[in-house]
Amino acid sequence: xxxxxxxxxxxxxxxxxxxxxxxxxxxxxxxxxxxxxxxxxxxxxxxxxxxxxxxxxxxxxxxxxxxxxxxxxxxxxxxxxxxxxxxxxxxxxxxxxxxxxxxxxxxxxxxxxxxxxxxxxxxxxxxxxxxxxxxxxxxxxxxxxxxxxxxxxxxxxxxxxxxxxxxxxxxxxxxxxxxxxxxxxxxxxxxxxxxxxxxxxxxxxxxxxxxxxxxxxxxxxxxxxxxxxxxxxxxxxxxxxxxxxxxxxxxxxxxxxxxxxxxxxxxxxxxxxxxxxxxxxxxxxxxxxxxxxxxxxxxxxxxxxxxxxxxxxxxxxxxxxxxxxxxxxxxxxxxxxxxxxxxxxxxxxxxxxxxxxxxxxxxxxxxxxxxxxxxxxxxxxxxxxxxxxxxxxxxxxxxxxxxxxxxxxxxxxxxxxxxxxxxxxxxxxxxxxxxxxxxxxxxxxxxxxxxxxxxxxxxxxxxxxxxxxxxxxxxxxxxxxxxxxxxxxxxxxxxxxxxxxxxxxxxxxxxxxxxxxxxxxxxxxxxxxxxxxxxxxxxxxxxxxxxxxxxxxxxxxxxxxxxxxxxxxxxxxxxxxxxxxxxxxxxxxxxxxxxxxxxxxxxxxxxxxxxxxxxxxxxxxxxxxxxxxxxxxxxxxxxxxxxxxxxxxxxxxxxxxxxxxxxxxxxxxxxxxxxxxx
Amino acid sequence: xxxxxxxxxxxxxxxxxxxxxxxxxxxxxxxxxxxxxxxxxxxxxxxxxxxxxxxxxxxxxxxxxxxxxxxxxxxxxxxxxxxxxxxxxxxxxxxxxxxxxxxxxxxxxxxxxxxxxxxxxxxxxxxxxxxxxxxxxxxxxxxxxxxxxxxxxxxxxxxxxxxxxxxxxxxxxxxxxxxxxxxxxxxxxxxxxxxxxxxxxxxxxxxxxxxxxxxxxxxxxxxxxxxxxx
Numbered sequence: 015x016x017x018x019x020x021x022x023x024x025x026x027x028x029x030x031x032x033x034x035x036x037x038x039x040x041x042x043x044x045x046x047x048x049x050x051x052x053x054x055x056x057x058x059x060x061x062x063x064x065x066x067x068x069x070x071x072x073x074x075x076x077x078x079x080x081x082x083x084x085x086x087x088x089x090x091x092x093x094x095x096x097x098x099x100x101x102x103x104x105x106x107x108x109x110x111x112x113x114x115x116x117x118x119x120x121x122x123x124x125x126x127x128x129x130x131x132x133x134x135x136x137x138x139x140x141x142x143x144x145x146x147x148x149x150x151x152x153x154x155x156x157x158x159x160x161x162x163x164x165x166x167x168x169x170x171x172x173x174x175x176x177x178x179x180x181x182x183x184x185x186x187x188x189x190x191x192x193x194x195x196x197x198x199x200x201x202x203x204x205x206x207x208x209x210x211x212x213x214x215x216x217x218x219x220x221x222x223x224x225x226x227x228x229x230x231x232x233x234x235x236x237x238x239x240x241x242x243x244x245x246x247x248x249x250x251x252x253x254x255x256x257x258x259x260x261x262x263x264x265x266x267x268x269x270x271x272x273x274x275x276x277x278x279x280x281x282x283x284x285x286x287x288x289x290x291x292x293x294x295x296x297x298x299x300x301x302x303x304x305x306x307x308x309x310x311x312x313x314x315x316x317x318x319x320x321x322x323x324x325x326x327x328x329x330x331x332x333x334x335x336x337x338x339x340x341x342x343x344x345x346x347x348x349x350x351x352x353x354x355x356x357x358x359x360x361x362x363x364x365x366x367x368x369x370x371x372x373x374x375x376x377x378x379x380x381x382x383x384x385x386x387x388x389x390x391x392x393x394x395x396x397x398x399x400x401x402x403x404x405x406x407x408x409x410x411x412x413x414x415x416x417x418x419x420x421x422x423x424x425x426x427x428x429x430x431x432x433x434x435x436x437x438x439x440x441x442x443x444x445x446x447x448x449x450x451x452x453x454x455x456x457x458x459x460x461x462x463x464x465x466x467x468x469x470x471x472x473x474x475x476x477x478x479x480x481x482x483x484x485x486x487x488x489x490x491x492x493x494x495x496x497x498x499x500x501x502x503x504x505x506x507x508x509x510x511x512x513x514x515x516x517x518x519x520x521x522x523x524x525x526x527x528x529x530x531x532x533x534x535x536x537x538x539x540x541x542x543x544x545x546x547x548x549x550x551x552x553x554x555x556x557x558x559x560x561x562x563x564x565x566x567x568x569x570x571x572x573x574x575x576x577x578x579x580x581x582x583x584x585x586x587x588x589x590x591x592x593x594x595x596x597x598x599x600x601x602x603x604x605x606x607x608x609x610x611x612x613x614x615x616x617x618x619x620x621x622x623x624x625x626x627x628x629x630x631x632x633x634x635x636x637x638x639x640x641x642x643x644x645x646x647x648x649x650x651x652x653x654x655x656x657x658x659x660x661x662x663x664x665x666x667x668x669x670x671x672x673x674x675x676x677x678x679x680x681x682x683x684x685x686x687x688x689x690x691x692x
Numbered sequence: 693x694x695x696x697x698x699x700x701x702x703x704x705x706x707x708x709x710x711x712x713x714x715x716x717x718x719x720x721x722x723x724x725x726x727x728x729x730x731x732x733x734x735x736x737x738x739x740x741x742x743x744x745x746x747x748x749x750x751x752x753x754x755x756x757x758x759x760x761x762x763x764x765x766x767x768x769x770x771x772x773x774x775x776x777x778x779x780x781x782x783x784x785x786x787x788x789x790x791x792x793x794x795x796x797x798x799x800x801x802x803x804x805x806x807x808x809x810x811x812x813x814x815x816x817x818x819x820x821x822x823x824x825x826x827x828x829x830x831x832x833x834x835x836x837x838x839x840x841x842x843x844x845x846x847x848x849x850x851x852x853x854x855x856x857x858x859x860x861x862x863x864x865x866x867x868x869x870x871x872x873x874x875x876x877x878x879x880x881x882x883x884x885x886x887x888x889x890x891x892x893x894x895x896x897x898x899x900x901x902x903x904x905x906x907x908x909x910x911x912x913x914x915x916x917x918x919x920x921x922x
Contacts, residue, residue, distance in 0.1 A: 482700055483772040487794035491708035494797050521794050534830075545913035552868050553910060571885065584912035640921015 052248030055564040063239035069314040071234025078227040087224045101166040108168030108196030115151055127153055133199040162203035168196045250326040258329045269337040275320045279313050354568050414443045421450050430458035468535050475531040479524045490517045526656040533663035539665055547581045548573045554591040565606035573612050579690035580619050582668045590664050593657040594623050603628045621685040635674040699723040700744040712797045726750025730758050738765050745771045753785055758785040766807040802900045809841040824859040826918050829907045831859050851894045863920030865911050891916055
């Protein structure tokens with residue numbers, strides 16, 4: 015794999031070489047990962063073993079050094095140190111021997127002494143200020159037995175004199191002083207290597223190598239320390255793999271691991287010491303030292319492993335996440351969060367009135383507690399503090415309410431682009447403010463869109479009609495010019511007449527179209543004023559009478575004597591009448607009568623146009639009111655069908671009603687307007 | 693010889709107008725935008741201008757305002773805009789009359805003639821007793837004559853009486869009923885229609901376009917009046 019990568023690199027390096035000049039050295043991308051010591055498992059294992067070795071050496075050397083220092087080997091001679099060590103033994107034995115002697119228990123005493131090849135003496139110093147020791151008991155009968163023995167004294171505190179009172183032996187009569195002195199004689203010539211001999215011998219060895227001990231300790235500690243740091247540094251790294259690799263202990267959460275480690279160390283220590291004590295008793299002091307050393311080493315190794323695991327996790331990052339404590343805390347936090355969410359949600363669901371009630375009740379309760387729980391001065395202070403906190407809040411609420419109220423008012427007045435500043439509001443107030451803003455935005459958009467579309471529609475028609483008018487002007491002009499030419503060609507005259515007539519129709523259609531669009535969208539200026547419908551009707555008759563008479567139509571108008579006033583725009587109302595009269599002129603049966611009537615009915619003014627239709631009206635009244643509706647479906651008559659539509663729109667613009675009634679051939683238009691008050 | 697400027701950005705319309713106004717008494721100038729019109733107006737003594745409103749470079753309104761700075765030559769606006777507001781705007785900006793597109797050739801020639809006569813007779817019209825004027829409309833009570841642009845119009849006695857009453861009170865609106873009482877000296881029992889018919893005939897005789905009267909105006913729903921001023 016590494017080989018191939020390397021060759022890949024070579025190839026990549028080769029290519030630019032061929033393309034470019036040879037002076038430019040190819041850029042070699044170093045993809046191959048270096049072999050590192052810290053990634054090597056064997057090295058780590060070796061390091062661990064070396065750590066153990068170093069630690070063992072350091073511990074053993076250290077213990078030896080401590081013993082050596084304790085027994086004064088570095089300051090005194092060998093003999094002194096050996097005696098110092100033997101004194102420790104003396105104390106151990108003395109504490110066992112003393113009660114046996116006092117209570118005169120001979121059997122255990124004898125066996126202890128013979129097993130360890132000991133002799134013992136018991137005495138005390140009568141004078142508290144010092145002086146000769148008075149010996150009261152000894153295990154030997156003659157001092158000759160003590161040849162080849164070395165002795166050490168143990169001073170044992172005897173606080174309770176009553177114990178001596180009850181003693182069976184009379185030897186202790188007149189006992190004074192606080193300390194009993196036990197002198198233990200060790201037989202170093204005894205053929206079997208007893209404990210004392212071992213101590214003496216090891217003390218000799220220790221003394222001999224006392225300086226080497228320091229060296230070994232230091233060296234061991236140094237080695238262990240170096241390995242310690244190497245192991246901590248290298249843990250988690252592995253050759254051929256990117257990043258930090260988790261260890262096999264990864265599954266165990268860190269705090270559990272800590273507890274397990276501590277438990278292991280403690281239990282091994284406790285159980286071990288108990289076992290050793292049971293197995294060997296208190297005598298084997300050398301073995302004890304060795305075992306203690308082993309135990310320390312065990313702790314060091316376990317500790318090392320533990321620290322390595324910790325280092326590994328620290329390197330991986332966020333080591334605390336993989337702990338039970340963290341999980342529990344996170345769980346608790348989530349639980350709390352959800353709980354808070356539920357509480358908050360239910361609080362939101364509760365109506366504002368209930369929340370307010372609850373809060374008020376809470377505050378009242380607090381006040382009650384304050385009043386009951388404190389004396390009067392405290393109540394006053396408590397009350398003041400409460401009001402001090404409550405007042406700004408109430409002011410704030412009032413301020414927000416006022417803002418919202420103002421915004422609502424603005425909306426109601428149609429200012430749809432008013433916005434409430436909700437930045438400094440909280441909870442339901444903020445929500446309400448945002449709702450208001452959304453409403454106003456929605457209304458504004460709808461109104462804008464509608465306005466734009468209406469304006470666009472009218473503008474489009476106006477602009478288009480304007481653009482059409484210019485070429486139409488030329489068409490009408492030149493058609494007229496042709497028709498006025500005296501060509502002597504009858505066909506040409508006929509054709510040009512058609513052109514003139516049709517182009518004039520087009521002109522009228524355009525004008526009507528613009529007017530219809532304006533009237534139907536209300537995009538028309540209406541100047542309402544007092545208007546006498548009677549006069550208007552008279553004027554309309556006057557305008558049309560000549561033309562009507564030409565067609566044999568007789569106008570019969572019924573107009574009241576007194577003026578009939580309505581509120582209307584005279585010009586627009588004229589357009590309505592104009593269109594209706596025009597309609598009659600076009601579609602009324604020749605040589606018939608046309609009836610116009612004006613009436614006042616229950617506060618309304620009614621204008622009725624009636625005529626007989628020239629053609630059968632095979633179309634409903636509703637359809638006639640629509641734009642481009644024509645009495646004749648064949649559409650070969652003049653007119654464009656906009657007249658009635660315009661009349662209707664204009665009437666409605668002036669708050670009137672426009673109704674077409676078709677009864678057989680009778681065509682009837684009824685206009686009603688509200689009568690003007692005076 | 694009258695110098696007439698025709699100004700429109702549509703060449704076809706200019707040509708058509710030139711044909712309508714083909715007359716030995718007229719010398720025609722043509723322009724295709726406001727700037728050209730202004731140039732010609734500066735270089736020549738014009739007697740009448742026909743001007744479109746919507747033109748490139750400089751629109752009719754602006755050109756008209758510029759020309760008005762140093763000349764009171766009659767200007768007739770040609771406009772495709774038939775809105776009332778545009779007409780009022782044009783008239784207040786200094787136009788003497790207006791013609792809406794698409795126009796009627798007869799109306800164009802009539803309005804041109806009318807404006808020319810009024811312009812050329814300006815100053816000759818001496819204030820005389822018993823002569824009432826409204827623009828080009830003139831009623832001479834002494835000779836019992838009615839003239840439009842100096843040309844006599846034949847009216848029936850009733851029509852003459854109606855016109856005289858209205859011209860004696862320019863700007864005042866007379867209802868048909870009032871007119872009937874004044875002219876016929878009788879109570880009108882449903883005879884107002886007669887008045888309206890007479891007025892219509894009167895308009896047809898006096899006005900160039902009876903549907904768009906310049907002098908004898910209809911106030912719809914109220915009555916009739918003679919335009920005040922001018």
